[in-house]
Amino acid sequence: xxxxxxxxxxxxxxxxxxxxxxxxxxxxxxxxxxxxxxxxxxxxxxxxxxxxxxxxxxxxxxxxxxxxxxxxxxxxxxxxxxxxxxxxxxxxxxxxxxxxxxxxxxxxxxxxxxxxxxxxxxxxxxxxxxxxxxxxxxxxxxxxxxxxxxxxxxxxxxxxxxxxxxxxxxxxxxxxxxxxxxxxxxxxxxxxxxxxxxxxxxxxxxxxxxxxxxxxxxxxxxx
Amino acid sequence: xxxxxxxxxxxxxxxxxxxxxxxxxxxxxxxxxxxxxxxxxxxxxxxxxxxxxxxxxxxxxxxxxxxxxxxxxxxxxxxxxxxxxxxxxxxxxxxxxxxxxxxxxxxxxxxxxxxxxxxxxxxxxxxxxxxxxxxxxxxxxxxxxxxxxxxxxxxxxxxxxxxxxxxxxxxxxxxxxxxxxxxxxxxxxxxxxxxxxxxxxxxxxxxxxxxxxxxxxxxxxxxxxxxxxxxxxxxxxxxxxxxxxxxxxxxxxxxxx
Numbered sequence: 112x113x114x115x116x117x118x119x120x121x122x123x124x125x126x127x128x129x130x131x132x133x134x135x136x137x138x139x140x141x142x143x144x145x146x147x148x149x150x151x152x153x154x155x156x157x158x159x160x161x162x163x164x165x166x167x168x169x170x171x172x173x174x175x176x177x178x179x180x181x182x183x184x185x186x187x188x189x190x191x192x193x194x195x196x197x198x199x200x201x202x203x204x205x206x207x208x209x210x211x212x213x214x215x216x217x218x219x220x221x222x223x224x225x226x227x228x229x230x231x232x233x234x235x236x237x238x239x240x241x242x243x244x245x246x247x248x249x250x251x252x253x254x255x256x257x258x259x260x261x262x263x264x265x266x267x268x269x270x271x272x273x274x275x276x277x278x279x280x281x282x283x284x285x286x287x288x289x290x291x292x293x294x295x296x297x298x299x300x301x302x303x304x305x306x307x308x309x310x311x312x313x314x315x316x317x318x319x320x321x322x323x324x325x326x327x328x329x330x331x332x333x334x
Numbered sequence: 335x336x337x338x339x340x341x342x343x344x345x346x347x348x349x350x351x352x353x354x355x356x357x358x359x360x361x362x363x364x365x366x367x368x369x370x371x372x373x374x375x376x377x378x379x380x381x382x383x384x385x386x387x388x389x390x391x392x393x394x395x396x397x398x399x400x401x402x403x404x405x406x407x408x409x410x411x412x413x414x415x416x417x418x419x420x421x422x423x424x425x426x427x428x429x430x431x432x433x434x435x436x437x438x439x440x441x442x443x444x445x446x447x448x449x450x451x452x453x454x455x456x457x458x459x460x461x462x463x464x465x466x467x468x469x470x471x472x473x474x475x476x477x478x479x480x481x482x483x484x485x486x487x488x489x490x491x492x493x494x495x496x497x498x499x500x501x502x503x504x505x506x507x508x509x510x511x512x513x514x515x516x517x518x519x520x521x522x523x524x525x526x527x528x529x530x531x532x533x534x535x536x537x538x539x540x541x542x543x544x545x546x547x548x549x550x551x552x553x554x555x556x557x558x559x560x561x562x563x564x565x566x567x568x569x570x571x572x573x574x575x576x577x578x579x580x581x582x583x584x585x586x587x588x589x590x591x
Contacts (some may be wrong), residue, residue, distance in 0.1 A: 222429055226373060248402060251376030253429035255410055267404070 112252030117274040127262045134303020135176035136294050137167060138285045139235040140277075141258055145243040145314035146235045150178050151265065151298050152306035160263065163306045168320075172197045174313055175236030177332035179201075180263035181250070182229040189220050189230055212253050214246035222252025233260045237313050265297030265304035272296055283312060287321075295329040358479045363515050369459065375427035375478040377401050379412045380554045381514030382423035383544055384482045385537050386494045386507045390565035391483035392537035394545060395423045396557035399576050402468070403555060413571050417442050417453040418449035420485035421562040421569050422463075425511035427478035434477060445531025456564075458504070460495035468501025476500065480511040485564045492564070513552040534563055546577035 131294055136305040138149045150167040167179050169187075171194045179186035195217050197208045214234040221230055223230065226314055234247040259277055261269060291308055296303045308323040323329075363473070383397040399407030413423050414435050422438070439460065443480040445453045454462070460483040470476050476499040483495040498505040508522040525540050526532060532540070536553035540562050549557045552576065 122457075218432075222433060225376075225429065249377055249406070251427060251429040253377050253399070253432050255399075255407055257407075258408070271402070 118221060127164050130185040134265075134301070135167060135263030135318070136297035136301060136304040137233055137262045138266070138290050138294055139178060139233045139236070139245045139282070140290055141243040141245045142283055143243075144283065144285045144310065145237045146176075146245060146288050147286040148176055148178060148309075148311040148313070149294045150309050151294055151304040152261075152309060153298075153304055157304050158302075160305070163280055163325075165306070168309055168311050169212060170194075170209050170318070171235070172200075172201070173236075174207065174238065174285060174315070174317070175210055175234065176311060176313060177213075177217070178233040178262065179229045181220055183227045184261055185230045189217065189228070191223040191230070192220055193217055194296070198320075207220050207238060209238040210234065210244040210246065211241070211256075213254075214248065216223070217246075217248050218252055221248055223262045225250075229254075231262050233262050235260075235313070237315055244315070258312060261293070263304065265294075265301035268300045269293045269297045274291070287312070291323060292329050295323075296331060298328070299331065299333065339380075343453065348563070351460075356500075359584065362570050365498055372550075377407065377428040379425055379428055379431070380552055381478070381510060381512040381518065381548055382412065382425045382482045383511075383514050383518050383522070383541055384423070384484050384494045384496075384509045385526070385532070385535045387532045387537040388491045389492075390534040390537075390563055391484040391486070391492045391494050392534060392541055393421050393423050393482055393562045393564075394541040396549075396556045396559040398554070398558070399428045400554045403553070405554075408424070408556060409574075411560060411571070413560050413561070415561055415569050415571055416459060417445070417562065418568045419453065419487075420456040421482060421571060422459070423482040423484070423511075423562070425480040425482075430477040431478050431481075434479065435573065437466075437587075439581065441475065455487045456483055456493040456495065457487050459485070460493070460497060464497045464501060464503040467497055468503075469500060471500045482509055482511060482560065485569065487565065490566050513555070515542070515550060516553055517548055517551055534565060538563065540541070542575075542577050546579060549577065549579065 134155050135150045139146045147167050152165045154162040154165045169177050169179060171177055171188045171190055177190055177312050195212055196216050200208055217232055217234050231250050232248045237243050246254055246256050246261050261273055276289055294308050307325045310321040312319045375398045379399060384393045395412040396404055397409055399410045413421055415421050416438050419533055463481055478499050480498040485493050487493050492508055495505045498511040510519045521544050538561050545559050547554050557576045558575055560571050560573050
């Protein structure tokens with residue numbers, strides 16, 4: 112016997128009722144002076160492209176950004192909380208927050224609410240203690256520092272490419288090319304990734320944003 | 335709650351009510367939104383092995399965090415030095431293991447701050463983990479791990495314990511989790527039968543051999559592992575190492591193999 116009615120309309124097409132997901136390709140690479148970020152720009156609702164120019168590189172502190180993948184609502188909410196906590200800490204201590212602290216706040220939120228959230232985040236930035244750092248927080252809420260991290264649905268297609276191409280000790284230009292090529296290859300094959308490539312370079316001097324429009328993406332073999 | 339009486343034209347007898355109320359609450363629970371329990375492990379670690387030797391305990395695990403079938407994190411440490419007398423190894427969900435590591439780290443800091451030179455020994459940590467894991471299991475929200483506790487007790491005697499996500503807890507001369515319990519445990523038991531007075535050096539070599547076989551036979555393993563040792567004096571975890579693998583049996587396949 113059913114005592115509660117579930118009254119959401121079931122005939123509407125999935126793209127009207129589906130949750131907004133950032134089926135995505137996101138990436139961050141550490142280099143000597145800082146970090147390079149990359150992401151695609153597609154937000155999908157089922158198979159409809161809800162936003163083709165999304166910005167998935169979200170600032171949470173002056174020199175700390177996060178790349179968001181998974182549920183758009185969940186990751187936006189988490190990033191807002193982290194931004195708030197870091198701002199509070201910065202006001203209390205009068206020091207710029209460290210990337211490790213930011214990633215631990217992400218971990219606290221993602222781990223404690225792991226059953227309700229669908230969020231996979233890469234937190235990266237620059238601080239004067241440890242320079243450029245990249246922390247990967249996949250589903251489930253673990254947090255681990257890595258030399259470079261890829262995430263989102265598109266990342267599955269580029270594990271081989273990244274393992275093949277990454278070298279320790281790359282320069283900023285080499286990192287930018289590495290990230291742009293990898294994200295482009297992922298967008299090429301992943302239906303949930305697409306649009307343009309947003310890049311960012313974070314060093315002690317601040318953040319430099321670059322965009323590669325969708326008609327000027329790096330090209331490879333394609334038929 | 336309102337629907338309960340409005341769907342019936344008559345009041346049921348008291349005896350029937352109990353069942354109907356139970357049914358009602360079960361359905362309410364099922365429909366009342368997100369449930370609070372760890373439904374599945376996400377990033378997981380595979381086997382942890384442990385063996386007790388005459389002069390210490392050896393524990394080993396590879397450095398892989400698997401995301402389903404993807405070998406996603408190839409450089410994580412699944413062994414943790416809790417203090418000079420204990421090393422733990424984590425099998426299962428890595429986020430839950432990081433949570434356990436954080437709790438134990440805080441415990442060690444608390445021991446340090448007391449300043450009397452006494453730190454929790456391996457049996458104490460093992461017992462504490464059993465309490466935590468059993469308590470979480472009883473709340474239907476388990477920490478999805480099996481932990482191997484390797485160390486020594488206050489008298490200096492070697493100690494090796496096992497505790498899993500449902501609170502099963504025991505000690506033994508050799509323990510293994512996951513695939514290790516099928517493949518490595520028989521190897522370790524045979525080696526101990528042939529050499530009951532194994533020392534730590536022989537134990538380390540045995541571990542490397544077991545991990546090599548696990549790399550051959552466990553899909554979710556990696557040929558990159560750490561070996562931890564707790565002796566009478568202190569505890570340490572090695573840098574990651576790899577085993578030499580032998581593929582000569584595949585040199586001349588006959589038929590399909």
